[in-house]
Amino acid sequence: MSTTEITAPAGSAAGVDPITFEVIRHKLWSINEEGSQTMTHVSGSPAVHATDYNFGIYAADGEMAVVGVYLLVPIYTGAMAIREFLSRFDDIAEGDVFIVNDPYIAAEHQNDVQFCAPFFHDGELIAWIGCMAHQVDLGGMDAGSWCPTATDVYQEGLRIPPGRIVREGKVNQELWDVVIANSRMPFVVSNDFTAFLAGLKVSGERLTELCDRYGGDTVKAVMGQSIAASERGLRELLQELPDGTFEHTSYLDRPQTSSDPGAPESELVTVSCRLTKSGDELTFDYDGSDEQSAAYGMATRAGTVGAVATLMLCLFGSDLQWNHGLMRPVTVKARDGLCVTAQPPTPVSGGAAGANWVAMNAAAGCIAKMVSFSEDHKGLAFGPGDGSWQLGQFGGLNQYGEPFASMYMDSLLWGGPAFADRDGVDSGGAMVILGGGTQDVEQHEIGQPLLYLWRREVADSGGAGRNRGGNGIEFALVPYDTDEVSGVLATHGCALPNRTGIFGGYPGSVARYEMVSGVDALAELRAGRAITRLDAAGGDHVILPSVTSGAIIKAGEIVNVRLQNGGGYGDPLDREPERVLRDLLDGAVTPETARDIYGVVTSGDAIDEVATTARRAALRDERRAAMIPPGQAPAAGATIQEGTWGDALRFVRRDGRSLVECAHCAAELGPVGADWRALTGTIVLRPEQASPLIAVHEELAVQQQVCPSCAASLWVDVVPRDGMGWRDFTLQSAGEPAAS
Template sequence: MPIVPISGSEKFALQPAPLRADQRSIGSLPLHIVDDETVDGLDPLTYEVVRHRLAAITEEMGDAIKRMSGSVVVTDCNDFGAAIMDEAGDTVQVGLYNMQLAASLDMAAKWTLENRSANPGIKPGDMFLCNDPWVGGGLHQNDVTVLAPLFHDGELFGWTGAVAHQVDLGGVSPGSWSVDGMDVFWESLPTPPVKIVENGAVRADVEDVYLRRSRVPKLVALDLRAKIGANNVAHDRLTALINKYGPDTVKAVMKRMMNDAESRLRAKLLDLPDGTWGAVAHQDGGRAGDRNVYKIVLNMTKTGDRLIFDFTGTDPQVEGIINCTLAGLRGGIMPVMLTMLCPDIPWAPGGIYRTIEIISEPGTINNCTFPAGIGKGSVASAWSTQNAVSETIAGMLSTHPEHSEHLMSVCCGSWDLTVLAGVDQRGGGFVTMLCDAMAGGLGAKVDGDGVDTGGVNCIPMGRVADVEINEFSFPILYLWRREEEDSGGPGKYRGGVGGSSCFIPHDSPVGAVHMVVSAPGKAVPQAPGLAGGYPAATQYDVLVRGSHVLEQLKAGEMPSSLEDLGGEAHTVPPHLETDLGVRDVYYTHWQGGGGLGDPLLREPENVAADVLKGKVSQRAAIGVYGVAVDETGTVDFDATTRQRQTLRLERAGLSHHEAKTGAPA
């Protein structure tokens, strides 16, 4: 049965029209604005001081969230975002955390302005909670935003926003990732902006409605207060800044930051040649049992000082959990814009968005309509959108000798989701998303290899929780967590390698642990290379039933490979929900980054060094790089020359005889 939009849901899927530059109110809500003369007349020193203070405030917001949260996903893995916006909801500054999330806060602020100003009203001391991806503020329902309007002298001066991934907000499956889901009604309830704080006090009725859906309400309640606290910190700092420099000066700096980001990006685009670059990214399987592969098509055109992202040809939305909304599509664009195009430009998305146009048909997998399933949208179609954007922007930058220094091949191509739930070692209920895959491999650069297990490019400050933290917090025992050879894409410059984790349930009073797996990139590599570079390895997960690990540990032996585990090994499909028994082992192997340049052009000494370090196997050294190297790292240069010539002939479909004589052997 095809998914069709429900009548009346359209207002949740449309981005509100922007306010006029001179608009002084929305209904009875007065806005604080400044004219262009005030912006242009800023003293340069004052501008730099206040600009850096605004950036520091977003960092303080992040520190506040981490200090108050109790979730490992937030405190140890930095899966959250923070932003400062102006009175119209345009984003002035984002932090170095999850930029996918922060990039969509403007949508939620604009929607709140348009739909909540009259009823229930926007007043000093209010905050709004939202986890509706059709509104914005997050890419799936587990991304919960708290938006706080900032007033000065009775006028709406701006907004702050804090957003973080919540480990469980209901739905059919623990962690709210319902791999059997057909549509949004299998998932956590999307909630458009509701007033969670009124006149400085948390509304108990709204909080109860929000927490009632979760399997871990106390943890979610703590994260709610962390986000409220982060907004309070930001408002204290912003108020002090306004009192010191004056409201017009601070607002002029905010406007100037966006104007500077826009003008400097336009100048950079004018420096690059016009053209169109294309990419196709994929998702394998929309839900459990679905063996189809779905595509996201992008043609990015650069004309003058503008970029057009045209997603025409993208597959229609599907029955399953992998669709994302317009917020997810935008969240796939902005992180790459910031990290590749704007590393030397103020990170003010409100100005950067002015330089781009998005062409996308509603009802597609990365711009879906309600009630499509979006429970995995953040790390499914939004992530694949990011891969396609990364590939096209890198292609554009490669045409310029200076700007090419900032490009990377596609980084870790997919998120290897593992959700664990059950009874912890202290007898309490738990749900968590294991964030080991945050240590993905970064893509290769034009002048060097990608960073091994360096992270994911949409969360610059993303981290992996210590093994000891995970074992202390949850009833699991690691057998290993390590980098994996051959996981980075081969090339003249190699993509950074990914890694793997292997663990068993441990010390839960009930023994078994419930597990939900959702990891694409198993049918099609999702971190392609550039300029002849090869893609990173595909995702690979294995569930071993009835292992011999307990006996090995009792005997003082530590298994170090899948072959050591005994039992019955099952390759895990992209989506699976099951239980881990006390004798079961789960192995999860996430992806590296794409390579850059022909692998046959890689220096043999670099291949040998990779073999010695366990980054590349001897089999790949000879078969992919054409380098004959022994286990001591010694290169046979004559054999290497012959092997590389053989590989080149094989690529051309020729034998040595044909190459010499021109006649078939």
Template structure:
């Protein structure tokens, strides 16, 4: 029989809210005890509450990558049949069990109430160093996982409430920063203790069965809402790809290939076309693949839905073992989070947003790819007190956000996988580490051009305030425009890393400089990727371009060359006649025709097109009532395809010149293809692809789809 308390909707809502509050109290406990700027300033961590089977019920708004991996650790314990009791705290960091890479130390605790398992609490955070052949446990030289630091499978660190000092000492002995790691581990224990106490209090007040029932209902409700949302999106297949330009050692181009199949209320992501696992540290394990998918699905489709396992239940992931995103031992995975995992999120985000664009209800939410990489900067050495210091700089989170269909991307807003990104103040970084910033500022021309501009990234110039230190620098995206645009929008700017020694010339470091010494006389500079743009840059309001120039977000050169906007001599107003002529000239150049022969294109509107759906700003798909099949035309009426949404068959193909910030040094195996309306020269899409492969059709809508 259901108790009155269990069936009371007010009580059930109170419990829901309390569970979310407990997750936030876990966050507060972690940040209060931890001494690591990665946790306290940059929020590179995860806290959450789980069902007995390892499904997450609540999560914070820090790093969406990290919810599934802690669940993997829990499921590993359950599969092993580990005997658990109240007060146990289990620690792990093995990427082939549940972590993203060894630096992501995770802990979980069984939540026991009256001797029975109510659920689990989980916590996970990036540790600056966990051992290995190079500082920060990031080693471009690594060829196998054993070279990358200590791997902890799943070990009881606290047994029935008693800390196992010997296990803790063993873990800390592997790290070059034992004090920092030790404090964080104690912060993990405090975080789990808070969760255990609060969950016990909640259960004793409302009843364990009632609390567990609400936890299950939260996940079930999220699943129902997610499936209902998916039914509002069109059925079809979307293909996206992204690239990594090296494996830490060799300049080999690796591909993350995603084929998204959407049917009814389910999604299937197939990564089978991705490259085989690499010899270097850019791989991710299967846990990382799951994290990368979740990192894009949750924030892209989870708006207005409680963030828990229910959002992921309609999602299937398919990929054989041995790929760059499903690496198996002994593959190195030390930089997985910012290489393969991050790139998985890029392709998933790109695929989902193409579906959103094709949905009349959600087209306004369509977004280009945000901040397609995180360029890592690790620093180590001895401080002014001759003590070993170590830093994993989180400033690279300040990449640009992708443009939306109805507004520009936010500047320095970070990646899609970190919904509430934050970085330390310059003063905080300088106080806690021997750093000196020459500047930290927004970087002009890094936002992907488009009708809606991608957010610009930040950039920094820094040096050290000790006689000598060792920097370890690595990235992708210096030769690959990972922040891809959508619907004719151009990619965000590439990563640029530069080094200037005392009295020497500036050197372009490229994507993989690795380790090098740095002194107070040297200057390291880096500019990160901006967000992708949306729509043809020639459709952007000239007044908006003028404002961008005034605010230093776009240079006058790019305003003219990419946006076709001519400013008056005083730079305070737009020369409308000259702008109209410049834009006509750019459109004519795309087609290779005389500008005088081109008609003026129709203006772009954000309003839905009656009886049709938009595949992009200027691409309209109309379904034939008799055959049920799709035809695609441009906004200006040019028919591009009949019987399918493969509109590239009728578009004009040309070789675009990307802006200097976006395409200065493409990887030699890559090329860029542009697609334009053959009648007006308006830009429909930009494809980045291998030069020995043809661009592929990115979206095939199925004929059975009907608008709601």
């Protein structure tokens, strides 16, 4: 038996020459991918085959060394888990495999089971190998263990504390059996656990071969140098950005818990992020967020920190190596007991895609505002990449008379956010699962008694802008060869768009669940009549609440799921008419949106240039007529450097004063002061003015900031009707605060 103590940080050995470094670094990626693919080939779970998993290699102290491109949040919770194992156990041995799924310790929710194996070479702990996958069922009150109406964690399924599932190569059969006995789908879960062990075994063998060839110390040093290089690169990048604070607030909407008859149908949970950038350090502060409550969507600290790590990897990992170095300069600050740091016994199964995703949205807004001050890095700015996961989980008896529980991963196919230089990707997939996809339709229909009517992109679902957000899908299902199925449908982003645009871009569509009951779609299909629209199916067509647990869908009835989609970038009236025409001909936008939001008028398959010029001028005039004029210009603040802020503002020095200009027309807005919005016109948009596919909670409004001179759209946000409680940015110059 080999045991170890951590006596030095990863990579403390002498430096490795560049050629050897690159050979080993790429080999580590190959080893990680081989372990990942082994796991997926052994698993028969549709969740795994739709990439709701990850696989990683960690340094001896638990830092991420090699990160897969699948479900990203748990790759960081894996690092948290390893550190927990190291702190709890002083007899870690070769051949051990540890397990945990406790979300209050190191998981998003109970379904995400993590296996971590220490890797030894010549008796020394060199690394860890970790893998996880969403388990189709681990007990709880609802099939599939997403329990959106749970009132405490004890209703949500089995929690597994940190422990060993394998001890020195021997399976802990008692623990294995306890977990399997609590699942409605014991074969699938047991097979997944076997797949985990297979992937860990293959990767461990390949790591042994690598260490035999180059030496364990060298492999360990490569991991440490790679992490250090990413940290160094990120710190250098941060030094090029202005110091200051950057704020963004988003909301988790969920069914009303108040018994007050006058309360809105949905209640709002506020998630506020205040990003402080100082030198080469970032602090994400969520202390302004709402307190936890026993209702759908609360997130644990592990899920929230993992969400911030996901954003850091995806954003800054485009230029730097993906590893823990991208989190070393980061602090996440949040006191216990918030909606993003829920404590027991608060239910958290829905938090895996609830408050932690909204926290990621808020952090993304902060980072976009920060990097947009840099000409070199403003290309990294985008609106929130992921809005809400629309859970579609069904259970009952399948067409073979067997119990089934399945989570549909089609909800990953949302449209991406727009950037300064390009449109968002249509059905581009999720930032949280960069390498992800969705299940094959036929694979689903073979194993589950649900027939697809359609899986298709929805016109106008991406936010309008100079560059538009990507359109996403909707998918419709009909039970067949069974009497009925039960469904758990849960999300947020139905009462507001979480995926707002930036620099004048409009928000993308909200989420929606719909159902048509009292109809036999199967009979229509047997008669040769295709159903292409819900409103043409007959029956009773209803919009479902954002959270529905135990919904009964009878054979022949229809449930339809429509996704949130990416926001736009820049003023829609600045989009080239030729691009709007192409979108129109491709079915990406409707004629009404082309005319009323983009201001483009067409005649047949061509642009009516005269009418388009007149239409755009009329829309700008409408903005001027609707806007609330700028308020009293705030007092001048401290000096800031000349430059621009995205597509909205230009900062200049003139006659010894610091002034703000419109980046569109160069009109002077006023002196630099406490809040740039006070220098602009304000319009409260009706929802349909921003998108035909959004809704806005009665406590919120879509607020547009426009240039008083040229009426350009500078920023569009969803804000409280009774006033904002944050500022977009407050910069610092020469050690003193310089207001925004």
